[in-house]
Amino acid sequence: MKRCERCHVLVSGNPRSCPLCQGDLIGDGEPGRESFPPLAAKPHPQKGLLQLIGLVTAAAAAVCIAVNLSLPDGGWWSIFVVAGILSFWLTFWAVVKKRGNIPKAILWQVALISALALVWNWWTAGRLNWSVDFVIPLLLIGAMIAMAVIAKCMRLRIQDYILYLLLDALFGLIPLILLLCDCLRIVYPSAACVAVSIISLAALCLYEGQALKNEILRRLHL
Ligand SMILES: [Zn+2]
Numbered sequence: 001m002k003r004c005e006r007c008h009v010l011v012s013g014n015p016r017s018c019p020l021c022q023g024d025l026i027g028d029g030e031p032g033r034e035s036f037p038p039l040a041a042k043p044h045p046q047k048g049l050l051q052l053i054g055l056v057t058a059a060a061a062a063v064c065i066a067v068n069l070s071l072p073d074g075g076w077w078s079i080f081v082v083a084g085i086l087s088f089w090l091t092f093w094a095v096v097k098k099r100g101n102i103p104k105a106i107l108w109q110v111a112l113i114s115a116l117a118l119v120w121n122w123w124t125a126g127r128l129n130w131s132v133d134f135v136i137p138l139l140l141i142g143a144m145i146a147m148a149v150i151a152k153c154m155r156l157r158i159q160d161y162i163l164y165l166l167l168d169a170l171f172g173l174i175p176l177i178l179l180l181c182d183c184l185r186i187v188y189p190s191a192a193c194v195a196v197s198i199i200s201l202a203a204l205c206l207y208e209g210q211a212l213k214n215e216i217l218r219r220l221h222l
Contacts, residue, residue, distance in 0.1 A: 002027045046153040053149065057085045077134070080189075084138030087113060091146035102150060103163035110143050110171075129185055132178055137189035140171040141196050148200060158215045161208050168204065172197020 001010045002025035004018035011019065013036075014029030061082050068078035091109055095102045114136050121131035147164050150156075175190035184190055204212070 002029050049149075049153065057088065061085050080130075080134040080138055083135065084142045087139050088142035088146050091143050092149065095146070095150055102154075102156075103147075103160060103167055106143050106147060107167060110139055113139055128183075133184055133186040134189050136178075137175045137193035140174065140193050141189075144168055144171055144193075144196050144200050148203070158208075158211050161204065161212055162215060165201065165204055165212065168197050168200040172201070 001012055002015070003010055004021065004023060004025055006023050007018055007020045009018070009020065011025060012030060013033045014031045015025065017023060018025055061078075064078040064081040068074075068076060087109075091106055094105050094109055114131075117131040117135040117139075118128060121128055121135075144167075147167065151161070151164065172194050175193040178184055179187060179190050179194070
C-alpha cells in the first residue's frame with residue numbers, strides 16, 4: 001500500500017497522488033487493484049417514465065400515419081402530428097443538454113421554429129395558413145407537455161415554476177388571440193392548445209400553488 005506522509009493515510013491500488021491532498025505518495029503500490037471500489041451504475045429513477053412516453057409518442061405517430069394513409073382525403077395532417085412529437089423530443093433533449101436555464105431554452109426553441117414556419121409558409125403560399133393553423137399550436141402543445149415532463153423528472157427551483165406558469169399562460173394566449181381574431185381556417189389544434197394551457201396552469205396551481213404563492217408574495221415584498 002502507498003502512504004501519504006501529510007494526511008497519514010494508507011491508499012490501496014496504485015494511484016499517482018494522494019486522493020485527499022493530491023500530494024506525493026511513498027511506498028509500493030498494488031498494480032492491478034483499483035483505489036476505489038467500483039461504482040454500480042444506478043438506473044435512472046425516471047427511466048421507466050421516459051420509456052413509456054417514448055413508446056406512447058411513437059405509437060401515436062404510427063397510428064396517425066396509418067389513419068392518414070388509409071384516409072388521404074383530409075390532407076396530410078399526420079406530418080404536423082409527427083412534427084409536434086419531434087418538437088416535444090427536441091425540446092426535451094435541448095433541456096437535458098443545457099440544464100442551466102430550462103424555460104429560456106424552451107422559449108428560444110419555440111420562437112425560432114415558429115419564425116421559420118411563418119417565413120416558410122409566407123414564402124411558399126403567399127399567406128399564413130398551415131403555420132398558424134397547425135405548426136404553432138402543435139409546437140406550443142409539445143413545449144407545454146415537455147415542460148410538464150421536465151417538471152416531473154427534475155428537481156426544479158421555484159423560480160423555474162414561476163417561469164413555467166408565465167410560459168403556459170403565454171402559450172395558451174397566443175392561439176386564443178388567433179382564434180378570437182378569426183385568423184384561423186382550422187380551429188381544433190389551437191383549441192387543443194388553449195385546453196392544454198389551461199390544464200397545465202391548473203396542474204401547476206394545484207401541485208405547486210402554495211410554494212408559488214409564497215415566492216410571488218416574497219418577490220413583491222408583500
Ligand atoms: Zn495526502
